[in-house]
Amino acid sequence: MTGADQPELVEQEGVGIPDALQRLWTPHRMAYIRGQHKPVGDDVDGCPFCALIALDDADALIVARGSLVYGVLNLYPYNPGHLMVVPYRHVADYPELTAAETVELAEFTQRAMTVARSVSAPHGFNIGMNQGVIAGAGIAAHLHQHVVPRWGGDSNFMPVVGHTKVLPQLLGETRALLAKAWDEA
Template sequence: MAGSERELVPQDGVGVADALQRLWTPHRMAYIRGENKPEGESSSGCPFCGLTKLADADALIVARGETVYAVLNLYPYNPGHLMVVPYRHVADYTDLTDAETDELARFTQRAMRVGRKVAAPHGFNIGMNQGVVAGAGIAAHLHQHLVPRWGGDANFMPVIGHTKVLPQLLGETRALLADAWTD
């Protein structure tokens, strides 16, 4: 075998050489296993409640308001995927106060403006999954997703390879968004 082909054959003899290049994302196993997800409705152990105690850069918090904050998703679908989260540990959208509802809406608008300024997406997916059955990964603490979208961003990688290629580290993305948020 030629040198480059030899590298495709697993050294331990497990698996079949198939000439495919692989992007290994072992950090995703924490998400798949559900690590750090809170049990039940309690705020104890809730990652969203815990983030607010950390420095913004460490928590990937882009901006803080009076009743909500914007934070990058640790497992983003696209670069700039952030969430608007109330400080208060509340599960259901209908349980938000008027002030929380208003600020959540204003933060969503601001996040769209900032995203457009920083990365010029062609559109956005915005939404929240209410309850585990609806797809909420952390159902006990409401959070609204804002996912920037570009034409062609759903290519063969996620569709066939179940892998998302992100061109920027989360810390760099947070810094760009946080800087633009204050402009």
């Protein structure tokens, strides 16, 4: 290409110079990055996990409800189908769970794996909880266990280079698929 054949690159204020790279914008993540709506301390009133249980399942992205725990999609998922198993009771530390809560949390985790396998055939799972802010808990005041479906090659250049995760499905669609399969399981 000669100089005359090349498109003129015009710098616009606040936009920058076009560089032919495609961008996936994820502005919703700024709320997470800035810590908006995160509870402070052990305050139950500001806890999003406590607030969710009063909402409609579809609006709250709740996949299933048990007697002592519920399963809800993560608003900032690592992968499609990333859900959390959360006790209804506002408790921060795993040893603080009652025996019954511990059993139902484990059973919900097993069922979440079974349901995810039937809906999207993941090759594996990451399962775990971050206990305390220093350990990476985004909402440390209310215990929650992550169930993250994984596929071979699901971590590609996007998160490494672009600090972006590409999710091929909207959260509402994912919730509907998992909730239907949960009822059928």
